[in-house]
Amino acid sequence: MALEVRFTKRLRSFTLAPDFSCDAEPLAILGPSGAGKSMTLRCIAGLERPDEGSIRLNGRTLFDSAAGINVPARQRGVGLLFQNYALFPHLTVMQNVAFGAQRVPRGEREARARKQIAEVHLEGLEHRLPRELSGGEQQRAALARALAIEPQALLLDEPLSALDTYLRSKIEQQLITTLAQFRKPTLYVTHNIEEAYRVSTKLVVLANGKVVANGTRDGVFRDPPNLEVALLTGLKNFSRARPVTASSIEALDWKCVLHCASAQQAKVAFVGIRAHHIGFAFGESKPNGTNVFPCWLVRVSETPFHATLYLHLHEPSKIEGQYHLQAEVTKEQWSLFRDQPQPWLATLPPETLLVLPE
């Protein structure tokens, strides 16, 4: 069972050229706004026509430019959950969910819709109109409607982006549970890095219409193939770099030589470190150990549970606001060292360095 997607479509500012496949497990598609994520889903659902290439679902051709096949959306059997849910505002939850069941005998329609509504825990709201539902309920109603046609594949377009943050994690968990029961090709589009990671163990990263990374989520996060993917997966710190010895590189923007443990070392063009990998030490008069550098705090940005520290290496920042690294620590850690005399010692552990080729 698989969904195979490989096509090109010229858009105004770039050419969309997704190339990936998805089996019975959910696949997260991560990318910044305007990367072509939604357009990819719309092409698979049959709402837009690619220029060239093919889309196959379980061996059935949905689109093939060479063979002149373009199955209309209504015959594709692909469920699409729209970003704004696109519930029919003049129809009740029940009528929305039953909308796709036109070929089901009239008597069975309501029973089937009820079952589907129960599956997303919307019992009792069958006769409400969409505008009388909360954001989370609307999302579940739209999901029930998409699943009611018993689709062969399910496409979700930023299903949580229209929700309030405080609702999100609960609805996300419900969604993950529902998706786990679906067991058919599922594409989950999002621009939220953490959401992508939680939803799926497999990840496709899309940038400017192209697949720039494709693999397991841990592989993509731990070992991004290039700077672009590293940035898209949330890398905050990077510097231009060049190789020095077999086990060290020079970080040009950070003005220091770093020991590193990567086989890519000879081809290095950039070096990066994720904000939460930077370690701290205090009270020693002289930096010693591997990749330890004195640093001065430029400014700090606090959230309820975390603090982001903007740091200048080697000497206090001479230009207002200029910094080299941003480090993320918990509030507890921050309360421990906020009063320590500067400079502090920042550690960039060699095994956490991302060594990125051109």
Place this chain on the structure above:
Amino acid sequence: MTADLSPIWLSIETSVTATVITFVLGTAIAVWRANKHGAGPALLDGIFLLPLVLPPTVVGFILLLIFGRNGPLGRLLMHFGATVVFSWPATVIAAAVVSFPLMYLSVRASLEQVDTNLLQAARTLGASEWRVFRRVALPLAWPGILAGAILAFARALGEFGATLMLAGSIPGKTETIPIAIYFAVEANEMRQAIFWSAIDIAISLGMIACMYYWTRLQGSARMRVRRG
């Protein structure tokens, strides 16, 4: 003051018939047009909207040229022994032609306002184009279509210039209220003119009230279904 009330019935008959015609044609053409792009349909748009901007006398004159004894349609109808000019159908044709653009524009605007995501959602749910129109586009555009029908009816009821040109003023046959008012004033029968004007205002207000309560009724019916 005469007891001849025929202009009232003539006006109502004419306006209702003209509204039915523009409703069907306006909706059908607007739906057809919604999926068409290019210079051809855009040019047609110009022709459809012309009666809105032209002086009614010009519209009437053009209709006279078309339906007159030497006009293309006039001659064709002559073959079947029918003449349009100075007959009741002429009042309907004049009213329909001048009210058509209002209906057409309203339907088009309200169809364009329907969120395309909803239409596409319906397609992914397996709906045919007819079902998409019938179950999604039409119900959502309905208030606008209805508003267009009211406008068209009001315009048809008030039609004067084109009607006079094409249908003349034959009492009991083509003399609608606006024409009756004009000739009453011309004959200095002011009470008569006031009477007809009052009737016209009453019809218009009644129409608006009906539509208002009808939409209210629809709304509350929906509420009852939901609560029930």
